[in-house]
Each structure stands twice: as structure tokens, then as C-alpha cells.
Amino acid sequence: MDTAGLESLSAQECFRLLAKIPLGRVVYTDRALPAVLPVTFALHEKAVIIRTSAHSRLAVAATGKVVAFEADEYAESCVRSGWSVVAIGHAVKVTDPGELEVARQLGLRAWAPDAEDWYIRISVEIVSGRRLPS
Numbered sequence: 001m002d003t004a005g006l007e008s009l010s011a012q013e014c015f016r017l018l019a020k021i022p023l024g025r026v027v028y029t030d031r032a033l034p035a036v037l038p039v040t041f042a043l044h045e046k047a048v049i050i051r052t053s054a055h056s057r058l059a060v061a062a063t064g065k066v067v068a069f070e071a072d073e074y075a076e077s078c079v080r081s082g083w084s085v086v087a088i089g090h091a092v093k094v095t096d097p098g099e100l101e102v103a104r105q106l107g108l109r110a111w112a113p114d115a116e117d118w119y120i121r122i123s124v125e126i127v128s129g130r131r132l133p134s
Helices: 011-018 057-062 097-105
Strands: 008-009 021-030 033-040 043-045 047-052 064-077 080-092 116-131
Touching: 008 011, 011 033, 011 064, 011 080, 011 116, 021 057, 033 057, 043 064, 043 080, 047 080, 057 080, 057 116
Parallel strands: none
Antiparallel strands: 008 116, 021 033, 021 064, 043 047, 047 116, 064 080, 080 116
């Protein structure tokens, strides 16, 4: 348990939870201000893969920078349950032909209608998570 009374998750559990949901948030710096953007993603070999447009604010501001990625799940019923995972790492454009083919096969759909084959890989360097105790 952490100081707030929440269960601290192992790195292995964090990656397991990330692999089971399709939506998260990227936190990055855009024009010297913090920005948060919801994105669809896939987890591949402990890296977060996102598809976007080459001209999106995310692609322009985050590529080549350190970003945070957060995903969570919450269910409010008779008993509250939920978890949150934060991953931090460098966001890079996927350019290697082999990696690009893998990214294309993940079935990611960008929200922007003009999205191109611009994939961003966040190589997770730090991961942490917490879960509401049951």
C-alpha cells in the first residue's frame, strides 16, 4: 500500500493492465504549456504505440521528447474498483520499415480523419500504478 492507502502495482501488473484497454492519455509540452490528449493506443513489447497525423500538435510537439502516458479503469458499483497506470518515456516517430509494418498490423485508428502512417512509439522507461483496494 502507498501513503494514500492504495495498492502499489508491480511493473509486470502495470503492463498487463495497459495491454487490456485501448484508450489512454498522452501528457506532453506544447508551446511551453502542459497538454493532455486522449488517444487510442496499443502496447507492443513494453512500448506504447499511437497513430496520429504528421501535422497534429501531438506529432509536432511530442516527437523526440519525454512524455507521460496514463491509462486507467474505474467502475463505480456497490464497491468502488479501479486502477491507474502512468508510463514515462521518450516519444519517437516509428521509421524502421520492420517496426512500421508491426505498427500497421496493430489495427490502430487515429481520431483525426486525415491521419497518415505517422506512428509514435513511447519506449517506457518508468512505469508505476495504483489500484483501489478491494
